[in-house]
Amino acid sequence: MKSETTERILLWAGALAMAVFCLTPFLYMFAVSLSARPDQIGAGGFTPANYATVLGTPSLHFLDYLRNSLIVSALSAIITVLIASLAAYAITRLEMKGKAVVLFFVLAVSMFPQVSLIGYLFKLMSDLGLINTYAALVAPYVAWILPLSLWILVSYFDQIPRELDRAAIVDGCSPAQVLYKVILPVALPGVLSTALLSFIFAFNEFIFALILTTDYSARTIPVGIAMFQGLHGEIPWGNIMAASAITTAPIMLLTAVFQRHIIQGLTRGAVKG
Amino acid sequence: MAGRGEVVTGGREAYFFIAPLLLFVFAFIVFPIAGTFFSSFFSDVTFMGKKFIFLSNYTHAFSDPGFRQAFGFTLTFIAVAVPLELFIGTAFAVILDQELPLRGLWRACVLIPWAIPSAVSARIWQLIYNYGYGLANFIAVHSGLADGPVNWTGTASGSFIALLAADVWKTAPFVALIVLAGLQAVPSDLKAQARVDRATSFQVFRLVTLPLLKPVLTVALLFRTIDTLRIFDVIYVLTGGGPGGSTTSVSLYAYNYFAGGDFGYGSAVSMLLFMVSFGLSWLYVRLAGFGEAA
């Protein structure tokens, strides 16, 4: 009995330490973003001034970055899920040689260092005149996130009973119809968590966006915040923390609400991350 | 899973269904790598003519102190960061696996560092380490641990530790999730049996759970190693590779050459990184493949 109490106390201590470890930087971020000066947190009360500056100064381009990030990530997520569902359907349902090869090939590909692509991508996108466009980012993002999405969707599709397909085929459905009339609706939770993960991955990507954008017309939030400078090139910490807070708040909310889906998706995708 | 499922329809459609995937992967990953490989045999600098120099970029890399420093840093960082991530991640997983009220909330807590962009979290860490008004110095000075503010990123070891904290903070949660999945696969009757045999919780973990977690931990170890090998974002933002180049990773080193207009040498450096990574990926795919396909 006694050892059980000790274990209980240890568990709670561990859990609290874990929460402190994970959340302290965020609390600090919010505190600084609401203070007039980064070195005097809360001195003279809290103020939304940093948020007003970040959102209300067009020349800081924060809203441009945010819009770019949302569009690029949403496009990437949608295209990725479409392409990955097609492929996952072929792999789980259709007759084809070399399925395992495809699966493991894309898994290996997703482990490559991004830096070994950027030189070529930069030249390619410059030649095509696509630097500073959404296309320059969406195309490599889709390729980059596809392996993960494929693995997750294969594991979801694989669990759907084949009887459903067969019934649909008997009713005269083509394979494409089977996919969108039967498989996708049944696997909807899986499709949603794949889309969510793809969105997060695209949203967080840094190095492609760094080299493939040079101004605010397509630059995304991570690069925007990394390069954030004030009016004379100073580093306005209060503004940066406000920008970070605006960026992370929706992601935090999303993860809190959908944590079950995200964890399931992540662990389903074998152990791809 | 491949090959296991019952095939419902046949025909050539399969290739149409899989073609878009292969098209994207080839066009934007395989081709660029082939292009980089090709470039690495050239002297390709924006303000000079392009010239075939075969292996000169590679031989230069081996004698280039900057590259050696970057490579050494990257390996050291892996050797320190990955075990730490696994340890902390496993500890988190064990905690998350227990019966705690509001389980979802604890899990969300752990997920959040993983979910936000590392460039953004690196900015937060940069402020934490700021000499004049960072949180780290606030704590150090007010708790009496240090007489005056500490210049955290002013020494090679200080920068290393600063990066380590930021990186482990971001990646340990990911390890925790994988290990958690592994933990939940451990049959509870095994644990119960051990309990009946009067083993303490720690003994149960060490003797029953840990051996069963071995495959999951191996996969996590390899994955984290490969991922840390290409570390870039957090370093670019937090230390910029300094002081004196001591925290420059191979990715950052190659990037600096691309950004400076030397595509040939940048390509050679990134190909060297790619080769190491490729070897490990192959190992990873084989290990991850156990119990999945075949």
Added chain:
Amino acid sequence: MKKIYLPLLAAALAAFSACSKKPAELVFSVGGAPNEIEVWERIIKRFSEEKGVPASLLRQPTDSDQRRQGLLVPLKSEKANPDVFLADIAWIGQFAASGWLEDLAPYAAKDGTDLKPFWPKVVDFADRYNGQLSALPAYVDAGLLYYRTDLLNKYGFKAPPATWPELLSVSLKIQAGEKKANPDFFGFVWQGAQYEGLVCDFLEFASSGEKAIAFSDGVVKLDTPENIRALTFMRDTIAKNRISPPNTYTEMKEEEVRTFFQEGKAAFERNWPYAWGLHQQADSPVKGKVGIAPMPRFPGGTSVSTLGGWHIAVSRFSDDKAGAWELVKYITSPAVQKELALELGWNPGRMDVYSDKEVLKAYPHFAHLEKIFANAYPRPNIPYYTQVSSILQRHLNSALSGASEPGAALKAAESEMNEAAARYR
């Protein structure tokens, strides 16, 4: 392979990319702080109206490396836009060697544009490359010593220090007194972080003019007594003599230095002329207490101000070079140069504006700048400057951090820079 691949991809991707190319429009690419961009916007609009040449502004970011990258992309792929752009003085060598810059001399000769009013030293050092006139100065920058007039008076000093050892002793004395009330006070703040600014500061500490970093036939000699003395002095300001804050070599760039001084926490500051206007703002704690002087030197050396600034150049791939030259003339004209000086505090590229009454009334310190620009020395004007500079930055910074000895750091930098020069020549 590439031939088939490119059009295919282009077709596939065209669906995404918004096409906004307007033909026969002059495009001027400029970056900088938001308030600067606004002024440029106005100037370009007026140019369009006055000259009847349609022109637009391509906005670039504030960050200098990012701006360089943004120009590299279109120039490398020989795009017609931008036609005209501002380039940092340090890039001109690389851009000119790459064959990206139109020779402006024939245009000037043809319509008889007088080049004499431009700072001759600046034009010779920075803009003439292999016998061609690659650019013209739009904004001249040089390092200055800012000092607190009130503090010098309080501690009985008549004039700002002329040599580095003097600066050290004056700093120590002021600091000893000021630290009592203000423990965060330091004698001297300067740019020591690992970036281009560190090289600029190093040239000034070296006080040996261009000789500090001189490439001749692709070989540089860094391991000299003057350079070792300079780097040792720089290092000692931080750890040994403690007249500069400990984060000098990790965080101190122009703005960190400028705000530190402006908050009243330093007696001396090394910065560019732009800081003057900000120090004199209404809410500045040091308003009216700041003086400027030429950079100190070592006994036997010369006072050196590192030359910086932005130059205007025409792309060789421009589809309207005559129009582009008109814009260059417009921006470097006395009227626009005066406007830039009054609006942004920019130091004009031409000398005649400095004696303008209106300008002198707004910026009395302009009278001193002439003397300082006379001591301005450029960084090496070589195409591989970026590459060798990043090596030098790394080693200088390493010596400042105490990880290596100044002599060893310079030796290592020298050998790596020579190797790089051999590769990029």
